[in-house]
Amino acid sequence: MAGKELLSASFVRSAPVGKHCDGAGLWLHKRKDGGAQWVLRVTIHGKRREMGLGSFNDVSLKNARGLADHWRSIAKRGIDPIKQREREAREAKRADNTFEAIALEAFEAKKPELKGDGKAGRWLSPLENHVFPKLGKIPVAQLDQRDVKDALAPIWHSKADTARKALNRISIVLRHAAAHDLDVDLQVTEKAKLLLGKTRHTPKNIPALHWTKVPSFYQSLTEPSVTNLAMRLLILTGVRSHPLRFINLDQIDGDVWTIPSDSMKGLKGKTSEFRVPLSLEALKVIDLSKPFQKKGFLFPSTRKGVISDGTLAGLMKRQGHDERPHGFRSSLRTWLAEATDAPNEVCETILQHVSGSSVERAYRRTDFLEQRRQLMERWSEHLLGKSGQVVRLLEAN
Structure with missing residues (x-):
């Protein structure tokens, strides 16, 4: 039990129902339905943890041993391997985060501040109509002022209020990304405003009847x-x-x-x-x-x-x-x-x-x-x- 590599590939293929140890905390759990799962047992901070390493149909004995070695080394450094794997998965997911994905996440976080939890959809509409079609698939960390300028230029003068709202939303999205430790330029919107120049649009008041009428x-x-x-x-x-x-x-x-x-x-x-x-x-x-x-x-x-x-x-x-x-x-x-x-x-x-x-x-x-x-x-x-x-x-x- 104290040694390693106690199992063989042929045994793994025909192992009976039960739990079989390969040594150093690596176990094969064989189920009654014929399936089997690799499990690594480690002790971290005085507490035993069991970490699934995958199905024996997907992970060979050799690969299971390699994964076990990797996560055991993590545990020896005082790091919970399960939490570390979850952290790495989140980071991997965020590695290719698009502007649209982060924007939708920012919207969810902002909902409590919005009237009716934003159900009317007005917070997102400037982004959905004018930003997502051009910038939605760009990784947020790669977004720069030229991207924002090109997206908003068509409406900068003709729909100035909508463009202003879109620019404000972009700034909020970038701050949300920064809060997740993504490497974004928080000055993108200010730089984009300089590139776009001063709007020619003159705001108009909502028409109103004179009080005497x-x-x-x-x-x-x-x-x-x-x-x-x-x-x-x-x-x-x-x-x-x-x-x-x-x-x-x-x-x-x-x-x-x-x-x-x-x-x-x-x-x-x-x-x-x-x-x-x-x-x-x-x-x-x-x-x-x-x-x-x-x-x-x-x-x-x-x-x-x-x-x-x-x-x-x-x-x-x-x-x-x-x-x-x-x-x-x-x-x-x-x-x-x-x-x-x-x-x-x-x-x-x-x-x-x-x-x-x-x-x-x-x-x-x-x-x-x-x-x-x-x-x-x-x-x-x-x-x-x-x-x-x-x-x-x-x-x-």
Whole structure:
């Protein structure tokens, strides 16, 4: 038992069921079904470990002895051979890691930070549409600024915002690769920007109706359809499309609608819910919407889920408007600035914007609910054509 090479090739071929030792911890385990497995027993840090070396059909006696010698030498250095083999397998796998593979891995790691775990797919889309087709198969360690420049050049000026997002995603992927000890150049995106030059694209604001014209549009939505009611509540509350479309009855308590944190647009570090005060007109719209609800969702789609952004945009287009539904947030913000004396921090909170420094926000323990309630009631009166005067914000009790 203490010696080595106790078995022979002929014995291995005809070995009976059981465990047969070749010496120095190498064993052949013969099974009842006729199969057999090479197993190496080693002691590491005072604990015995059994390490499979493969099937005797795939690994000859000679090769099994060679593998056993190799892993025994690893164990003698105080290294767990099983963990070492797993480590080498990971490194071998990463040796030819492509940009696309690392990007998908980075996306998985980033999902908890994204709204709805990134299910909408918008985080990946700039890469899928403009980067993966050209750079996806390149090993990430070989990626350089010329590769990135060539991939983004076709959209650098024509689709500047998409190109900017793609560049940002590439930077995140490279940092993820670096965290795995891959030899990547973290300056690739900055170098690529220098090669691409300054974009000629001029950002355009989302078209919005002037606040003085919003009442006539609002009052045109007389038919109590799902789309009209959703548009009315969107205008009345000033929220973004996503939480509006996914509003559920269980989020409403009296005259307050509480938007869950995962429906809030990605404000870094924001994990809290957001309370929306509901005006009398907003409560009326919600009551009119209740007969349409499915599983509590007030604005269900005729097919599946809830209505889409395109449904709301289509409504405006059919009425001959170039403006977008999201633009009503701008209409509301301009009304707040021009027709009220509300403080900036209250106005910004209405739109779920972060205002002030991090220190100011840390000490500000209010969401201005009562002040916002007054303003949103007056906004609804404006929409109904009941008020043309400047709104004076009353002090909250």
